[in-house]
Amino acid sequence: MKYYIIAGEASGDLHGANLMKQLYKEDSSAEIRFWGGDLMEAVGGTLVTHYKERAFMGFIEVIMNLSKVLGFIKFCKKDIAQFQPDTLIFIDNSGFNLRIAKWAKAQNFSTNYYISPQVWASRSGRVKDIRRDIDKLFVILPFEKEFYKKYDYSVEFVGHPLIDAIADRTQVDEALFRETHGLGNKPIIALLPGSRKQEIAKMLSVMLSLMDDFEGYEFVIAGAPSQDFSFYKQFIGDRKVGFINNNTYDLLSISFAALVGSGTATLETALFKVPQVVCYKGSTISYQIAKRIITLKFISLVNLIMDKEVVQELIQNDFTKKKLKAAFLKILDPAHREKLFEAYFELETTLGGKGASSKVAQQIVAGLKAK
Secondary structure (H helix, E strand, O other): OEEEEEEOHHHHHHHHHHHHHHHHHHOOOOEEEEEEOHHHHHHOOEEEEEHHHHOOOHHHHHHHOHHHHHHHHHHHHHHHHHHOOOEEEEEOOHHHHHHHHHHHHHOOOOEEEEOOOOOOOEOHHHHHHHHHHOOEEEEOOHHHHHHHHOOOOOOEEOOOHHHHHHHOOOOOOHHHHHHHOOOOOOOEEEEEOOOOHHHHHHHHHHHHHHHHOOOOOEEEEEEOOOOOHHHHHHHHOOOOOEEEEOOHHHHHHOOOEEEEEOOHHHHHHHHOOOOEEEEEOOOHHHHHHHHHHEOOOOOOHHHHHHOOOOOEEEEHHHOOHHHHHHHHHHHHOHHHHHHHHHHHHHHHHHOOOOOHHHHHHHHHHHHHHHO
16 A cells, blocks of 8 residues: 655654554555655655755744745645555644645545644644544544543544654663764763754754853763754854764763753653753744743643653743753752652653554554555
8 A cells, every 4th residue: 555654853754764664564565655854764665855855943934934835835735646645644743734634635535643733732723624634643642632532533542652762772882882972981961952953043052051160071962863063063163062963862871961952852851761951942033922822831741741840941031041050950969860760750651651653553554454
């Protein structure tokens, strides 16, 4: 059977790759065409467009690149029509995917959505569009099933795919890793400023400012696969900071603490049991718009899932060198670290067991065969 998958960003590429592996197991004759990244391409199939070509962040950035966005949407519809897949699988990336889903459903294509759009965070009115345009929605956060139940929409909770991605990885040899990347023997502080240029530009300099006061630690930037080192260099300057490109999991597995941009990375860091401070700063206009439509108490997935402040969040004007230093000192404190570890273990239990990608693939393939 033929599958058309649309994913965006590094996290979508990861989850898409794991799903593709399971689809090939369930359907040995699977033909997959996709929008994604390097990880998905390594699994097989045909890459149509790399996610880094459409990595626009925030309302203003999207508006500034509106002609490009509309061009991608037009091209995507044409490509789907030519490929004639048995089903489409959307992964996160709601701004783009929901537009394609509306068109696809009207063309009588089978539609599946893996990793729900965050309608529980803002613009809940989109639920009616999802019900109309998506045949089956697979959710990965425990509270999402109850959220959709309020709208009389039955969804499938499959657990979080990050549990599989982290559990199945090869254990890193710390000594070899440090030697390979030119790192010393000091405790490592991982810096995860995000994957988009706008995020990195807003946050990396403030993160790096801690190096002036904490010489006893090795600060290492987790470079995003979508960005070259040359972009980071302008913020690093003459500082002696480590840089690990496209290998965040190995870095987190040996890190003592981390400074993390909001998003999936906050959950990844927690699952690696690394104490963290969550950081976020966007353009002023984008932030003011977001603040008016997002109704959540927290921005990090860790706190949202646990429904309490487990990790400290420094958002927009609170993301300053002074406040970051105070928050960083807190996660170095042994007593606070012990509380964080306990909360992290509770978080992992709440997320459910392994097998998210397998469950999704099995249900999609079974549904197609039943037709």
